[in-house]
Amino acid sequence: MNQKRKSQLRKSRYKKKSARPEYLQSTVQRETQKRKQRRRRKRFRLKPQITIGGIIILVLLIVLAGSRLFLSGTKAGSDKAQAVSSSNAKKAKGTKKTKGSKKEKDLVEMEESKEIFFEPHCVDSTKPENLISYTNIEVDGNLFENVADYKPDEDITFNVGQEYTNVDGIVTFRGNSFRDNPTYGYANMTNYKLNKLWSADTGSLSSGSAVWTGSGWTGQPLMAKWPKEVKAHMNMTEKAKADDDLVEVIYACMDGYVYFLDLRTGEKTRDPLYLGYTFKGAGALDPRGYPIMYVGAGYNSNEGTARVFVVNLLDCSVMYTFGDNDEFSLRGSLSFFDGSALVDAETDTLIYPGENGIVYLIKLNTNYDQNNGTLSINPGKTVKWRYYGTRSSTESFWIGMEDSAAIYKGYAFMADNGGNLMCLNLNTLQLVWGQDTLDDSNSTPVLEIENGHLYLYVSTSFRLGWRSYDSATIPIWKIDAETGEIVWHTDYQCYTDDGVSGGVQSTIACGKNELSDYIYVTVSKTSDNASGVLACLKKSDGSKVWEDSSSYAWSSPVCVYNEDGSGKVLYCNSSGDVRLLDGKTGKLEDTVSISDGVIEASPAVYDNYMVVGTRDCKIWGIQLQ
Numbered sequence: 077m078n079q080k081r082k083s084q085l086r087k088s089r090y091k092k093k094s095a096r097p098e099y100l101q102s103t104v105q106r107e108t109q110k111r112k113q114r115r116r117r118k119r120f121r122l123k124p125q126i127t128i129g130g131i132i133i134l135v136l137l138i139v140l141a142g143s144r145l146f147l148s149g150t151k152a153g154s155d156k157a158q159a160v161s162s163s164n165a166k167k168a169k170g171t172k173k174t175k176g177s178k179k180e181k182d183l184v185e186m187e188e189s190k191e192i193f194f195e196p197h198c199v200d201s202t203k204p205e206n207l208i209s210y211t212n213i214e215v216d217g218n219l220f221e222n223v224a225d226y227k228p229d230e231d232i233t234f235n236v237g238q239e240y241t242n243v244d245g246i247v248t249f250r251g252n253s254f255r256d257n258p259t260y261g262y263a264n265m266t267n268y269k270l271n272k273l274w275s276a277d278t279g280s281l282s283s284g285s286a287v288w289t290g291s292g293w294t295g296q297p298l299m300a301k302w303p304k305e306v307k308a309h310m311n312m313t314e315k316a317k318a319d320d321d322l323v324e325v326i327y328a329c330m331d332g333y334v335y336f337l338d339l340r341t342g343e344k345t346r347d348p349l350y351l352g353y354t355f356k357g358a359g360a361l362d363p364r365g366y367p368i369m370y371v372g373a374g375y376n377s378n379e380g381t382a383r384v385f386v387v388n389l390l391d392c393s394v395m396y397t398f399g400d401n402d403e404f405s406l407r408g409s410l411s412f413f414d415g416s417a418l419v420d421a422e423t424d425t426l427i428y429p430g431e432n433g434i435v436y437l438i439k440l441n442t443n444y445d446q447n448n449g450t451l452s453i454n455p456g457k458t459v460k461w462r463y464y465g466t467r468s469s470t471e472s473f474w475i476g477m478e479d480s481a482a483i484y485k486g487y488a489f490m491a492d493n494g495g496n497l498m499c500l501n502l503n504t505l506q507l508v509w510g511q512d513t514l515d516d517s518n519s520t521p522v523l524e525i526e527n528g529h530l531y532l533y534v535s536t537s538f539r540l541g542w543r544s545y546d547s548a549t550i551p552i553w554k555i556d557a558e559t560g561e562i563v564w565h566t567d568y569q570c571y572t573d574d575g576v577s578g579g580v581q582s583t584i585a586c587g588k589n590e591l592s593d594y595i596y597v598t599v600s601k602t603s604d605n606a607s608g609v610l611a612c613l614k615k616s617d618g619s620k621v622w623e624d625s626s627s628y629a630w631s632s633p634v635c636v637y638n639e640d641g642s643g644k645v646l647y648c649n650s651s652g653d654v655r656l657l658d659g660k661t662g663k664l665e666d667t668v669s670i671s672d673g674v675i676e677a678s679p680a681v682y683d684n685y686m687v688v689g690t691r692d693c694k695i696w697g698i699q700l701q
Contacts, residue, residue: 191236192528194558196487196499196508202560204507207466207496213505214404214460223506229457230423232437232502234483237523240418241363245300245323246680249358249416249480249583250632254523256586258296261683263636263700268644268665270656271699273685274342275670278693279331281354283377288330288354291689293518293581293630294414295677296358297327298369299339299687306367309390309449312336316345325687326389327695328355328371334387335695339685342697349392352379357414358480358678361389364421366444367451370428372399372413382411384428384436388451395453398436404460405432407476415480415520427483427502429490433475435461435500461505465494472542479520479583484530489557491517491534499560509560515539515548520583523557526615530557533595535580538572547571550579552597552611554618566611566618571601578605582632582678586615589641591659594621596635596645600628610647610655612662622662627651631688632678635659636700646700648675648688654698670696 198204213220220226234240237254241247244260251257280289301323302310308317316322316338323339334349356374367389373382383400387393400411412431419426419440426438437459444451467473473494481488486503497511516539521532532555538548551565572578578601587594593615600608608628612621631648643659652671657664671690679688684700 192525192530194485194487194530196501196558198509199559199561202509202511204498204510207510207512208498208507209464209466209468211461211463211505211507212404214462216458224504226459226505228459228503229439232420232423232425232427232486234418234420234485236484236525241365243300243361243363243365245361246296246298246682247300247361247363248298248418249294249296249360249678250520250522251680253418253483255480255482255520255583256522256524257588258632258634258678259636259681260299262639263644263681263684264638265636265644265684265700267701268656269701270646270654270666270668270686271701272668272670272696273340273699274697276335276337276342276344276695278329278333278335278689278695280693281330281332281352281377283354283375286375288375290330290673290691290693291327291677291695292330292354292356292374292691293676294358294416294583294632295329295356295689296416296632297325297680297687297689297695298359298361299680299682300324300326300361302367303365305446306365310346310367311391312346313344315343323682323685325695325697326359326361326369327687327689328357328359328369329689329695330354330356330374331693332377334359334369334371334392337695337697339682339687339697342695346392349387351385351394353377353382353385358416360417360419362442363419366442368395368442368453370417370419370426372415372417372428372430374412374414381409382413384413384417384430386426386453390449390451395451396455398438398455398458399428399430399432399434402432402434402460404462405430405434406462406464407431407433407474410476412476412478414478418481418483427481427488429477429479429481429488431476431478431493433462433464433477433492435477435481435488435490437461437502459505461500463498463507465492465496468494472539474516478518482521482523482532484523484557489521489523489532491519491521491536493517495536497521497532497534497555497560499557511553511555511560511562513553514551515542515579516577518577519580521555522584522586524586524615531555531563532557533584533586535584535597535599537577537579537581538570538601539577540572540574548579550599552580552584552595552599552613552618554615564618566613566620568599568602568609568611570599571605573601573605576605578602578628581630585633585635585645587635587643587645587659589637589643591635591637591643591645594659596633596647596659598629598631598633598647598649600630602628606650608649610645610657612645612659621660624655624657624662624664626653626655630676634679634681634686636681636686646679646686648677648679650674650676652690652692654679654686654688656700668698670694670698
């Protein structure tokens with residue numbers, strides 16, 4: 077779309093819809109209305125005085141036009157049938173179609189696209205003001221007096237999660253902007269066994285009275301199979317550069333280091349990068365394939381206040397930092413970043429919510445020359461959005477996001493420390509709806525398209541003393557992403573410890589392929605402070621299909637699939653075990669112990685290789701057989 081057209085659409089976006097003034101008229105409806113208006117202008121009327129000759133000519137013209145339509149329709153139907161056939165063959169192979177006519181390509185893309193009609197708006201029960209007292213915007217240090225005055229230079233627009241990146245690997249927490257897939261490729265398991273392949277040592281970091289060890293929550297590794305042209309300019313070992321099949325594991329850990337390992341062997345691909353801050357979150361790679369890592373510190377250190385680092389992965393230099401002691405924060409000097417960033421490729425914008433209660437939108441102005449191996453950013457316009465809740469205080473229901481935002485179109489979905497699930501329009505920076513999540517929520521919302529409609533799956537944890545000092549209800553919710561309304565909820569009664577919360581600390585796994593009817597969620601401290609379950613629930617109504625009982629788990633479950641669509645689910649628990657189960661029946665296929673301590677981190681899977689870190693200072697590579 078050209079710039080003039082973008083500008084026209086942007087201006088029209090803010091016109092109220094007369095029939096429904098409470099939310100904005102969609103682009104689809106506006107374009108439909110404009111097409112109708114153009115057609116009306118082109119219409120003409122036949123004069124009532126028509127001669128017999130004129131009628132004959134008119135009939136001949138109609139017959140001729142009908143013949144042409146029939147012939148073109150037959151050809152179009154043939155083209156469409158061929159395109160659908162090609163699409164089905166492509167799906168069976170699991171690869172993208174690259175040949176054929178432009179018409180075939182367009183039809184295949186249309187059929188494969190899961191883009192849906194989506195017009196978020198609130199209802200009475202989800203009005204933002206029910207939960208949020210006020211919001212503010214700051215642009216390049218200037219506070220906007222009126223939030224409604226904010227206008228973006230360019231619209232941020234995300235497509236479905238599977239189209240977030242073309243990178244061969246895993247670039248953000250739970251894989252993409254829908255937060256629904258921390259895997260790449262197929263596991264192709266035959267024996268359904270877990271084989272410990274390798275381990276690599278990590279360490280610890282002291283900060284005041286706190287000691288942080290190994291990998292913590294959420295702690296998911298990132299993975300990338302860098303092209304040869306990119307690796308040529310990286311500070312890798314020569315062996316790593318020469319290996320065309322190398323998949324690099326990039327793991328930010330709580331000892332202040334970022335580790336770089338060979339997925340198959342666990343060998344170092346380059347020296348660890350010491351940044352000196354505790355990294356609890358997963359970090360993120362640039363979805364465009366640029367060698368950039370975005371990673372936020374989860375705690376202050378002897379180096380200073382926590383912040384976000386933007387790292388050049390060619391030479392492991394720090395290009396930019398932000399977020400430390402941000403005066404715009406309503407949470408004082410706290411500036412932790414446990415969430416995983418997303419990047420809008422079209423506008424070159426970094427999107428990063430923080431536990432300081434600020435959502436950052438930073439224009440990166442990225443310049444990357446792959447052939448010459450040069451990379452730079454020159455951060456420009458910086459937009460910050462903050463909010464304050466109706467229940468917020470310094471003692472309870474804190475503001476701030478520890479989860480990772482899920483995004484579709486221009487809308488971000490975030491659960492916060494203060495019991496608020498929010499839908500934020502990233503282009504107007506106005507809240508669309510809010511839903512009460514009761515407690516300190518650390519579960520990242522997961523987006524899922526079902527029957528052409530967008531839903532969210534999310535849960536919450538149990539902060540001691542906010543709702544109870546004994547036990548509390550922990551719902552697993554299915555939410556209508558368009559309105560924020562609860563579709564269903566399945567409740568668990570959970571216990572908690574001060575600082576080691578019960579409930580759901582993990583992110584829900586949405587089944588696909590033969591597991592597409594189910595979701596999987598780890599619920600902590602269900603019968604006492606040591607126990608927990610992995611629950612399989614039906615997407616349709618939230619009913620329980622099966623449960624696997626073990627030690628409690630903060631680690632997020634992962635669904636893995638064979639090429640035929642058959643699927644298993646694996647998760648890690650607080651006893652140091654990795655458990656592999658049948659996704660339909662809950663049958664335990666295998667379990668392996670990799671730690672004498674706790675596994676809090678969430679695994680990622682590339683083909684049939686799984687990687688996860690432990691609190692007792694190990695990173696493990698496990699083969700799914």
